[in-house]
């Protein structure tokens with residue numbers, strides 16, 4: 001019985017390692033509710049968010065490069081629409097992205113530095 005339990009744990013760990021390895025590749029799909037892409041049309045490396053963020057200066061894409069001022073497209077399934085801003089702390093020019101799962105090109109290409117959610121556009 002003990003042996004079987006250990007075998008199951010080993011199997012789960014092996015499965016987890018396989019998933020983690022796949023996710024770290026440059027073109028892996030983003031599974032978070034807000035995804036940002038270095039390239040237009042969902043291309044290039046990706047980063048995912050599970051909550052709003054007031055400053056992208058410490059955020060990294062999956063390839064390790066910086067997110068700040070490099071986002072070129074965005075997709076969201078967050079229920080409430082995310083609003084991206086060209087400055088930190090939700091200042092500057094902004095773009096509201098429909099949270100319908102489609103990928104939208106950045107209006108202000110390579111300029112976004114923060115995002116938050118519009119609570120008047122939850123659906």
Ligand SMILES: [Ca+2]
Nearest residue numbers: 038070071072
């Ligand atoms: Ca870019």
